Every structure is written in structure tokens, then in C-alpha cells.
Amino acid sequence: MSVCAKKTWLWLSCSVLLVVALPVWAAFWEAGEISQQRVRIAQTLLGDYFQHMGLKQSSEQAAAAVFKDFSSQCGRLAARATGELLTEQDVLVASEKILLEMSQKAIPFPSDKDLEKAAEKAYPLYRPGDKVVVVYMPNPQYPAAVEGIYQGKIGAFIRVGNARIRIHDMMRIENNEAEVLKFDPEATGRLRKEWILRRRNELYDSRQRYEEENGSVVKMQQRNLFISRNERAGYTFYQDEWLEPMALLQRVATQMRSEKQRVLALATQRARQQAIKTMEDQAVSEFLKGLFSPSHERPNPEETLLALEQSNKERLEREQRAKAEEDARKQAAMDEARQKAADEARLAAEAEAEARRQAATQAAAAPNQGAEVAEKEITLMSPQVVLGVFLVVVLLALGGWFFYNRKQRQEKNDTFKKFFEGKGKLQKDFWEQADADPDHFKYVAYMFPSIADANHALQKLSYIQISGSGDLKCARDILFGVYPHLEGAVAFVGGTKFSYALWREASAVMPEEPGAVYFKVSTEPFVSLDIPDVEKLASESDLHIENLGVEELAGENGFIRCYKYRAETKDAAMSFLTGIDVNEEGISIQVETPEGIFGKDENGVYTA
Numbered sequence: 001m002s003v004c005a006k007k008t009w010l011w012l013s014c015s016v017l018l019v020v021a022l023p024v025w026a027a028f029w030e031a032g033e034i035s036q037q038r039v040r041i042a043q044t045l046l047g048d049y050f051q052h053m054g055l056k057q058s059s060e061q062a063a064a065a066v067f068k069d070f071s072s073q074c075g076r077l078a079a080r081a082t083g084e085l086l087t088e089q090d091v092l093v094a095s096e097k098i099l100l101e102m103s104q105k106a107i108p109f110p111s112d113k114d115l116e117k118a119a120e121k122a123y124p125l126y127r128p129g130d131k132v133v134v135v136y137m138p139n140p141q142y143p144a145a146v147e148g149i150y151q152g153k154i155g156a157f158i159r160v161g162n163a164r165i166r167i168h169d170m171m172r173i174e175n176n177e178a179e180v181l182k183f184d185p186e187a188t189g190r191l192r193k194e195w196i197l198r199r200r201n202e203l204y205d206s207r208q209r210y211e212e213e214n215g216s217v218v219k220m221q222q223r224n225l226f227i228s229r230n231e232r233a234g235y236t237f238y239q240d241e242w243l244e245p246m247a248l249l250q251r252v253a254t255q256m257r258s259e260k261q262r263v264l265a266l267a268t269q270r271a272r273q274q275a276i277k278t279m280e281d282q283a284v285s286e287f288l289k290g291l292f293s294p295s296h297e298r299p300n301p302e303e304t305l306l307a308l309e310q311s312n313k314e315r316l317e318r319e320q321r322a323k324a325e326e327d328a329r330k331q332a333a334m335d336e337a338r339q340k341a342a343d344e345a346r347l348a349a350e351a352e353a354e355a356r357r358q359a360a361t362q363a364a365a366a367p368n369q370g371a372e373v374a375e376k377e378i379t380l381m382s383p384q385v386v387l388g389v390f391l392v393v394v395l396l397a398l399g400g401w402f403f404y405n406r407k408q409r410q411e412k413n414d415t416f417k418k419f420f421e422g423k424g425k426l427q428k429d430f431w432e433q434a435d436a437d438p439d440h441f442k443y444v445a446y447m448f449p450s451i452a453d454a455n456h457a458l459q460k461l462s463y464i465q466i467s468g469s470g471d472l473k474c475a476r477d478i479l480f481g482v483y484p485h486l487e488g489a490v491a492f493v494g495g496t497k498f499s500y501a502l503w504r505e506a507s508a509v510m511p512e513e514p515g516a517v518y519f520k521v522s523t524e525p526f527v528s529l530d531i532p533d534v535e536k537l538a539s540e541s542d543l544h545i546e547n548l549g550v551e552e553l554a555g556e557n558g559f560i561r562c563y564k565y566r567a568e569t570k571d572a573a574m575s576f577l578t579g580i581d582v583n584e585e586g587i588s589i590q591v592e593t594p595e596g597i598f599g600k601d602e603n604g605v606y607t608a
Contacts, residue, residue, distance in 0.1 A: 032227045035227075039248070042249055055260055059257055060250060060253075062249075063253050067249060070245070070249060071245070078245065081234035081245070083229070083233030083234070107206050115196045115200070116192070116196065119192035119195045119196050119199075122192070123192050126182045130150045133147045134165055138169050138550065143172075146160050156168065156508075166551075167183065187518070430443075434494065442523070443492060444522070445491065446491055446513075446518060447486075448489055448490075448513070451489045454482040454491035455482055457491050458472055459472065462558045478494065488515075500524060527584065529587055534565070543567070543575060547565055548566055551564055560586050567591050568593070577589060577599075589601075
């Protein structure tokens with residue numbers, strides 16, 4: 001993300017935060033010492049006023065009556081505030097401005113020129129006229145070094161002095177990528193831009209972290225400063241709100257008046273409830289007095305005791321009768337249950353006897369039925385039936401195995417198509433295969449601005465065509481496809497059968513397409529080619545072959561890696577070629593002779 005985009009996102013986030021925080025801004029403030037003192041003065045004055053004048057006066061009348069004394073005790077406050085109210089938004093804006101100035105001072109941004117110098121130092125670049133030393137490997141077995149004046153880069157070659165060196169041969173030297181990069185102005189320029197962008201993002205992130213670490217302290221300082229300014233302007237913070245002097249008195253008067261009315265109502269209610277309770281107690285007392293000690297008759301204690309004993313006796317008799325009746329009902333229920341069980345047992349015995357009688361009758365009518373059943377069971381388990389079942393099971397197993405292998409072969413042949421149609425999993429499998437077997441799984445991958453550009457880049461390869469339905473197809477047993485990545489798309493091609501010729505063409509064609517950005521490219525595939533040692537061959541025979549090095553040739557059918565030699569005669573060249581087997585496309589052996597050039601590739605010997 002660029003610096004401009006990050007700043008835009010930060011300001012949008014702050015704006016959204018401010019809008020969301022509008023309803024709770026007041027919770028940010030705290031009452032200062034001046035606000036607390038003013039509230040205490042207002043409560044004292046209004047308490048005395050309501051004590052003397054009662055609660056018949058309105059809140060506005062009470063506030064107007066005590067305002068003069070309130071103003072004199074609070075430093076001659078006017079009825080309305082004299083300055084503009086500072087809000088939480090003002091605190092946030094001021095804090096952001098101060099934090100920005102502090103972060104700029106603590107973490108200064110270097111100038112564009114300084115960044116460019118630092119990027120050039122991080123990624124140096126040779127220019128024509130510089131004296132350089134180039135180490136490369138023109139032969140897979142023998143490294144070489146050239147020292148001289150750098151003349152410039154032409155395609156896949158650089159010229160140092162009179163020597164023409166292939167960049168690919170420089171890449172054969174282990175850990176030589178940084179040195180090769182010094183001869184590539186485009187790649188070095190791109191890396192310098194990326195370094196500058198990355199450095200700017202790092203500085204911006206450092207500033208953002210600095211602002212986050214110091215933000216709470218700065219906001220607290222600004223909040224306390226703004227509280228003091230609001231109080232000096234005449235505002236008082238009360239109940240999560242800034243109020244002007246007259247509004248403060250009215251708010252306090254309303255609350256005190258409501259509280260006194262509530263206390264008075266509670267006192268009146270309690271007095272009324274107490275009076276009702278007193279009246280109820282008196283009524284109960286008079287009722288009991290009349291019940292136990294009527295004026296016309298005094299109760300006899302002996303008669304009262306006898307009446308109580310008689311009442312208890314009658315209650316006990318009633319309980320005993322109820323228990324006897326309950327025991328009788330339970331006994332009757334148990335007798336009925338025993339009789340019912342006996343009847344059910346008798347009926348079951350009769351039914352069982354009838355069933356045995358009917359079974360004996362049926363057995364006498366069909367004496368050979370059991371023998372027939374036994375004979376039928378023996379027939380079903382005969383050897384012929386068992387053999388037939390076994391053959392059917394074997395045929396089903398063979399058929400299942402055949403269809404399973406056929407399906408597996410079909411899925412394997414369609415793998416490249418599935419990689420193209422994948423929505424995420426298949427390209428993940430592609431990279432997992434590449435990481436699992438880096439020695440044999442080779443690939444080329446570049447990123448493009450869009451899916452269409454990535455597809456167009458794959459179409460530029462000679463071995464990938466577009467079908468009539470618009471899909472990409474390939475007759476080679478390789479994997480390829482396109483998937484979205486970041487703000488663009490990645491085009492990839494590779495596999496375990498991704499030969500050198502295919503790899504070389506992809507690594508040369510794809511980066512030349514518009515908008516191509518390097519994503520990931522494997523090392524070149526191993527070329528399976530057994531070439532005789534020319535020195536050993538000369539010592540053991542009359543063949544004198546000179547090694548001229550390796551050259552990349554671009555033709556209509558893609559790139560060809562050509563191993564060049566020189567011989568004195570055609571016969572010597574043909575004899576040398578006879579001992580070499582070429583089994584890989586894109587690989588060619590050529591021998592120059594006075595009689596012409598003779599070569600050999602996967603199709604056999606040819607004359608150039």
C-alpha cells in the first residue's frame with residue numbers, strides 16, 4: 001500500500017471514529033475543580049431558597065432569584081458564557097495536529113534525492129565504461145573469468161572488452177545473482193523503486209507507531225487544557241454536559257425541587273400508612289375485646305377447657321374412621337387384582353393347549369414337509385451354486401478395478417486442464433509440488449496486471465494454444481494456468497516433465513510481455529546429455545574435437561540449446577556424433593567442419 005493510500009485510509013478511519021463517537025463525546029470529559037465548586041455553590045444557594053420559599057416557585061424563578069449571589073461567589077459570571085464551547089472533536093483535531101508535528105520532528109523523512117542515493121547503494125549498477133571482473137561458466141565443468149571494460153548489454157549477452165558473455169553462463173556460478181543484477185538496468189531500477197517504496201512505508205509505520213505510543217498522553221493534556229478553557233469561558237461541566245451559568249442553575253433547581261418533592265411525598269405516604277395502621281390496630285383490639293370479654297358475660301375457664309377437649313376427641317374419631325375406610329378400599333383392590341391374574345393365567349393355559357393340538361394335527365397331515373425343507377437347503381449349498389457366486393464376485397472386482405484405473409488415467413491426462421480451471425486449491429497444489437521436489441519440478445511464473453494479460457502471456461508460448469471454445473490447451477504433459485494475486489494475476493507453467501527447451505522459452509518470452517513482473521522462476525532443468533570428454537577422446541583415438549561452447553538459438557519452434565564443436569573432417573564429426581544420444585527436445589549438437597556443419601538432435605543427424 002502506498003504512502004498516499006495509507007494516509008487516505010487513516011483520515012477515513014478518523015472520520016468514521018468521530019461520527020461514531022458523537023453520541024458519547026460527553027463521557028470523555030471530567031468535571032474540573034472550578035466546575036465542582038460552582039455546582040456546590042449552586043446547590044447551597046438553591047437549598048436555602050427552597051427552604052425559605054417552599055416548592056411552589058418554578059425552577060426558572062428559583063434560578064433567577066439566586067443568580068446574583070451565585071455570580072458574585074463565582075467571579076462575576078454572566079448569565080451566558082462569553083466564549084465558544086470547545087468540543088471533543090476540537091480536542092481530537094488539536095491532538096492529531098500536535099502528534100503529527102511531534103512525529104515529523106522525531107522521525108524526519110529523507111528527501112527523494114537521499115532515498116535515491118540509498119537505493120543506488122543498496123542495488124549498484126554497472127555502466128558502460130566501468131572496469132569489471134566477470135566470472136561465468138561457459139562449460140558445465142569449467143568456470144572462466146574475464147576482466148575488462150564493460151561495453152553494455154545486448155539481449156541475453158554482455159560485452160566486456162572483446163569478450164561476449166552469456167548472462168545464463170554467469171548464473172551457473174553459485175550465489176552470483178547479485179553480481180548478474182548489476183548488469184540488468186531494468187531489474188535494478190525496479191528493485192530500487194521497490195526499496196524506496198518499502199523505506200517510505202517503514203518510515204510511515206514508524207511515525208504511526210510513535211503517534212500511537214504518545215497519543216493517550218497528548219490527548220489527556222489537550223483535554224485538561226480544553227476543560228480549563230471552557231470553564232474560564234463560563235461553562236460548567238455537570239451531569240456529562242457543558243452548561244452556561246443560568247442553564248446550570250435551572251438544571252440544579254429542577255433536580256433539587258424534584259428531590260424535595262419526592263422526599264415530601266414519601267413522608268406523606270409514610271404518615272398516611274402509619275395512621276391507617278394505628279386505626280387497624282385499634283379496630284382489632286376492640287374486636288378481640290368484644291370476642292373474649294363481652295360486656296354482658298365473662299367466660300368460665302372450666303367450661304372452655306371441656307369444650308376444647310370434646311372438640312379434640314371428635315376430631316380424633318373422624319380421623320380413625322377415615323383410616324379404616326381407606327384400608328378397606330386397598331384390601332378390595334388387592335383381591336380384585338389377584339382374581340384377574342388367575343383368570344388370565346387360566347386363559348393362557350387353555351390357548352397353549354389348543355395350539356399344541358393344532359400343531360400335532362398339521363404334523364400328521366404332512367409328514368414329509370421337514371424332509372423337503374432339508375433337501376431344499378442342501379440344494380442351495382451345492383458346489384455349483386457356490387462356484388457361480390464366486391465367479392460373479394471375481395468378475396465384479398475385476399470390472400471395478402478396470403474402471404478405477406481408467407478413471408485415474410483420465411484424471412492424470414486432464415491434470416493440466418484442471419490446473420487452469422482451479423479456483424485456488426490447484427495452484428496451491430502446484431506450489432506444494434514445486435517445494436516438495438525442487439530438483440525435478442521446474443517452473444516459470446510471472447505476475448501481470450490482469451487475468452486477461454496473464455492468459456495472453458501464456459498464449460505467446462509455442463507449446464500452448466487456444467482452443468475453439470476459448471480455453472488454453474497444451475499437448476505436453478505439463479501444468480499451467482492463471483490465478484488472481486494481490487491486484488493482478490499470476491501466470492505459471494511447469495512440472496516434472498518441463499524440459500529445458502520449454503523452460504528456456506517461458507523464461508525468455510513471459511518477462512518480455514507488457515506489464516510482466518517477476519514472481520518466481522526455478523533453476524533451469526537438468527539436461528540429460530552424455531557428451532564424451534574431448535581431451536580423453538583425443539588421447540584414446542585419432543578424433544580431434546574442439547569445444548566451442550554453448551549457444552542459445554531462437555527459432556520458430558522455440559529456443560534450442562546448441563553445444564558447438566569443431567572437427568577437421570566430416571568423418572570425424574559423424575563419428576563424434578554417433579557416440580552421443582540426444583533424447584530431449586530443444587537440445588542440439590553441432591560440429592563445424594570445412595565441409596559444412598553437421599548436427600544431431602532428438603530426431604537424428606542433420607546437416608545445417
